[in-house]
Amino acid sequence: MDRADLGFLLARLLRRIQAGEEPILREAGLDMWGYVVMVGLDGSEAPTQAHLAERTGRDKTRLIRNLDRLEELGYVTRTPDPDDRRNRVVTLTTAGEKALRTCRKQIAAMEQELLAALDAEERVAFETALTKVVG
Amino acid sequence: MDRADLGFLLARLLRRIQAGEEPILREAGLDMWGYVVMVGLDGSEAPTQAHLAERTGRDKTRLIRNLDRLEELGYVTRTPDPDDRRNRVVTLTTAGEKALRTCRKQIAAMEQELLAALDAEERVAFETALTKVVG
C-alpha cells in the first residue's frame, strides 16, 4: 500500500507532464520557465519585474533572461513606469495571449490523456483533492 | 476551474513535500538522491550499479557519488560479484535498513500532514487515483 510514497508518485507524474509539455511549448518558442512567466502575466500585467518574480516563484535575476526571450518573441513588453522610471511594467501582448491560449489548450488536453486510467468521477475527485490541498 | 493547470498544482505540492523531506533526510545524513537510491535498494539488492541506476532513473555516473556517500555512512555495501568481478552488487546494510525505515515513517507522517485539508475519504481517493495513473 505505502510501497511508493507520495513524493515518488507525484515526481513521476510531474515528469510525464513536463515531458508532454516540452514539444507543445517548443512549438511556440517557449521553455517551461517562459510558460510559467506568461501564465503569471495572464489576466493582469505585472507592475514591476520584482513583483512578477515573486508571483512566479522565480529569482529576479533569472527572470531577466526569460523576459529577454519573451520580448524577442513578441510575447511580452517591458515599458518604463512614468511615475517611477526605475520600474518596468511587464505586459502580455496580444500575440503572447494568443500563444498562451494555444499552449494552455494543448497542455490541458495532454494532461487529460495522462489521466486516461481514471474514469470521470475519479478524475474529478483527483483534481478537486489536489486543488483543495494546494490550490 | 482550469485556472491552474495540473502541472502547476503538482509542482507546488511536490516542492512542499521536498521541503518537508529535507530536514528529515539531513538528520540521517542523506539528501534526496541518497534517499531515492536507498528506496531503490529496499527489498532487493542490486546485482550491478547499472541495474540500480536504471531502477532509480539516475545516470550511472551520477549514482557513484551517491553510493560513495552511502557507503561512507555505512548504509550500503558494494561487493564485487565473484562470477564477474567487473560487477559490484549493492546491498543495504542493517544500519541502512534501519535509517531507511525511520526516514520513511517520518516522511509518510509529514506527507499526511500536508494532506490535512482532505477528509479520510478524499485522501484515499486521491492516493488511489494517483497510484492508478502512475503507480
Next chain:
DNA sequence: TATTGTTATACTCTATAACTATA
C-alpha cells in the same frame, strides 16, 4: 542612501566522453 533592473562571478549539477579493470 535605498531601490529597480542588470551584469558578472563563482558554484553546483548535469551530460559526454575518456580511462581502468575485468571479461
Next chain:
DNA sequence: TATAGTTATAGAGTATAACAATA
C-alpha cells in the same frame, strides 16, 4: 573487443554579489 565502474572535462543552471540608473 566489449562491458562495469570510475574519473575528467565541458556545459547548463543557479545563487550571490557588484553595478548603473533613478528615486
